[in-house]
Amino acid sequence: MPSVLEAMPLDRGTDILEQPGFDRAQELIGRLPLDRAADFVGAMSADRRADIFRRLSDPIRSRLSARLDEPIRASVQQLLAYPPTSAGRIMTTEFISMPADWTVERALQHIRAVGGTRETVYALYIVDPGTQQLRRAISLRQLILSDYDALVIEVGPPRKPITVSPLSDREEVARLISRYDLIAVPVVDDSRRVLGIVTVDDIIDAIVQESTEDVQKFGGMEALEEPYLHIRFGTMIKKRAGWLCALFLSEMLTASAMQSFQGELEKALVLTLFIPLIMSSGGNSGSQATSLVIRALALRELQVADWWRIAVRELPTGATLGTILGVIGLIRITAWQLLGFYDYGPHWKLIAATVGATLAGIVTFGSLTGSMLPFILKGLGLDPASASAPFVATLVDVTGLVIYFSVAYVFLSGTIL
Numbered sequence: 001m002p003s004v005l006e007a008m009p010l011d012r013g014t015d016i017l018e019q020p021g022f023d024r025a026q027e028l029i030g031r032l033p034l035d036r037a038a039d040f041v042g043a044m045s046a047d048r049r050a051d052i053f054r055r056l057s058d059p060i061r062s063r064l065s066a067r068l069d070e071p072i073r074a075s076v077q078q079l080l081a082y083p084p085t086s087a088g089r090i091m092t093t094e095f096i097s098m099p100a101d102w103t104v105e106r107a108l109q110h111i112r113a114v115g116g117t118r119e120t121v122y123a124l125y126i127v128d129p130g131t132q133q134l135r136r137a138i139s140l141r142q143l144i145l146s147d148y149d150a151l152v153i154e155v156g157p158p159r160k161p162i163t164v165s166p167l168s169d170r171e172e173v174a175r176l177i178s179r180y181d182l183i184a185v186p187v188v189d190d191s192r193r194v195l196g197i198v199t200v201d202d203i204i205d206a207i208v209q210e211s212t213e214d215v216q217k218f219g220g221m222e223a224l225e226e227p228y229l230h231i232r233f234g235t236m237i238k239k240r241a242g243w244l245c246a247l248f249l250s251e252m253l254t255a256s257a258m259q260s261f262q263g264e265l266e267k268a269l270v271l272t273l274f275i276p277l278i279m280s281s282g283g284n285s286g287s288q289a290t291s292l293v294i295r296a297l298a299l300r301e302l303q304v305a306d307w308w309r310i311a312v313r314e315l316p317t318g319a320t321l322g323t324i325l326g327v328i329g330l331i332r333i334t335a336w337q338l339l340g341f342y343d344y345g346p347h348w349k350l351i352a353a354t355v356g357a358t359l360a361g362i363v364t365f366g367s368l369t370g371s372m373l374p375f376i377l378k379g380l381g382l383d384p385a386s387a388s389a390p391f392v393a394t395l396v397d398v399t400g401l402v403i404y405f406s407v408a409y410v411f412l413s414g415t416i417l
Helices: 002-007 010-017 025-031 034-043 046-055 058-066 070-080 104-117 140-144 170-180 200-218 233-260 262-267 269-298 304-338 348-379 389-412
Strands: 096-099 123-127 134-139 184-188 194-199
Touching (some): 002 010, 010 025, 010 034, 046 058, 096 104, 104 140, 123 194, 134 184, 194 200, 269 348, 269 389, 304 348, 348 389
Parallel strands (some): 096 123
Antiparallel strands (some): 184 194
């Protein structure tokens, strides 16, 4: 493939390397002769170029950077200097701007002259001729429909442009694009000079990556930075082993909790039949609440200060859901006993009551815990997605056993305990 790419015309090869979803561009660039690789990288859009540089190994990146023209090298260094999840990292410096004193006719001539080298021609930015401060953002449609002799500053409604700083989180950029139905968002410095733009296709790519990372964290592992089939064996072990060991050590607390109730288990072995049922119910309710709250936090529907509102909401919700499961559990034990499927002993009614009450309690506790954990992590400055379903399930498992045997002691004391 590298030899085929090397023989291609520059524009054709660049189109292939910039294809959406093509994730082997950095691999091919790294295997090309340096001069040819520099030609392809120099012809790419600024954001794609920076993305490829970020994925290259250090020796290749340094050698390739030395072959680039100074303006291109400076552009790459500028974009890579911003944090990975910031607007500055995913913006492109190839946009169309024009002074406020230009006429519409002159602006259209400028677009025809430079449009082929820009990321998009549909979003246009009007700047002050002297200070270069951003004064207005207009669309190509508005420009085309305006009178040729009109000034570009007079095109479109006189609204203040929606902007972001280069350090803004890409999730905030996505929220603005979605809320205001924008094609692109200008990235400005402290003096409101345009540094670049984040286009809607770039933000979609970023959000897909963000969502993928969140899903992986929900599964109890570190986020993968490459496609699954491209991850090396050692990297895969490193990404998964840490969380798996942490969850395993946490689950050891479950064994410790069961050891504390060894005497009760020896007296009433029938209680062990319902341990998986009760533990899974609490973990499931906690995972549901965690997923809902993390999603709401990501969409900015909730803030950390709203934790008490969620607690007040999840407490009755968890109690209601727990009561529903408790009634189902009670009916199940009663049916099995009366239909002769299983004999729970002479005190089966108390056992059914124990299971029903425990389910109500553990589901309530799981819902409350699962909804509060993301707030705790966010308040500590950590990623709420780290409150993954396995972690919540482990936490609820341990406390669920304590709740189960405590309820059993209350209901069955003096009979089988």
